[in-house]
Amino acid sequence: DFLKPIHLYEPLHRKIFEVAGDIIRMGKIANPVTIKTFLKADEKVGDMTVSQYLASLVSNAVTVINAEDYGRAIYDLALRRALITIGEDVVNIAYDAPLDMPPQSQIEDTERRLFELAENGRYDGGFQSFNDALALAIDMAAVAKERDGGLSGISTGIHSLDAKMGGLQRSDLIILAGRPGMGKTSLATNIAYNIAAAYEGEVQPDGSMKAKNGGVVGFYSLEMSSEQLATRIISEQTEVSSSKIRRGDINDADFEKLVA
Structure with a gap:
């Protein structure tokens, strides 16, 4: 269900x-006889009529066992063509940009088109068989059995939170909401620190690393700089006020905590 007519290059192939x-969705058989009635009878493909071309496609068709892989190959080629089109447009507009389109607007337009292509260019979001979903559920249970704490997800380091959520799951988007000053950032930085501190990698058969416990954390903030985030994390872990750290109003004992 990921392959659409638009992904085929030749207009006739798209129509076929x-x-x-459409014929298959109506519960009927799609073959050269049933398809040709919906195509232009006088259309030519080289020296062949449409009927002859359809018969040629059927006779040269490969086994359906690998049909999904062939479909993905066509899909990937369609994405490459879309990337080429975007790239050509970027170059052409940059060379001959209209006066009312500054470079920043061109960058934003290119980012939008690339984002749309990235979002629409995924073929892993369709229907999934129950057997595949069941296998994933069993794998998740096996991971929970082996992981410290018996969690299917990554432990936040906060036991009461883990007990309710089962850890952080790969498929979840979690939003912390609250009024200003309620501790949202403090909770997020605590969770991030706990996960990073608990990281324990495991070498896979192919040589890659996989997290057995904890994980590698990326922290994005639109409000605080990296220095401010680091100061807050140090303050939380050492129990030294962040305002004192910024002012340098710390004694020798506090400084030893910071550099320990």
């Missing part, structure tokens, strides 16, 4: 694919 899909 679209007609075949």
Whole structure:
């Protein structure tokens, strides 16, 4: 279901694919006889008529066992063509940009088109068989059995939170909401620190690393700089006030905590 007529390069192939899909969705058989009635009879493909071309496609068709892989190959080629088109437009507009389109607007337009391509260019979001979903659920249970704490997800380091959520799951988007000054950033930095501190890697058969416990954390903030975040984390872990750290109003004992 990830492959659409638009992903095929030749207009005739797009039409054939679209007609075949419509016929199959109606519960009928799609073959050269049923498809050709929906195509232009006088259309030519080289020296062949449409009927002859359809018969040629059927006779040269490969086994359906690897049909999904062939479909993904067509899909990937369509994405490459879209990337080429975006790249050519970027170059052409940059060389001959209209007066009302500054470079920043061109960058934003290119980013938007690339983002749309990235979002629409995924073929892993369709229907999934129950057997595959069941295998994933069993794998998740096996990971929870082996992981410290018996969690299916990554431990936040906060036991009461883990007990309710089962850890942080790969498929979850978690939003912390609250009024200003309620401790949202403090909770997020604590969770990030706990996960990073608990990181324990495991070498896979192919030589890559996989997290057995904890994980590698990336922290993005639109409010605080990296220095401010680091100061807050140090303050939380050493129990030394961040305002004192910024002012340098710390004694020798506090400084030893910071550099320990």
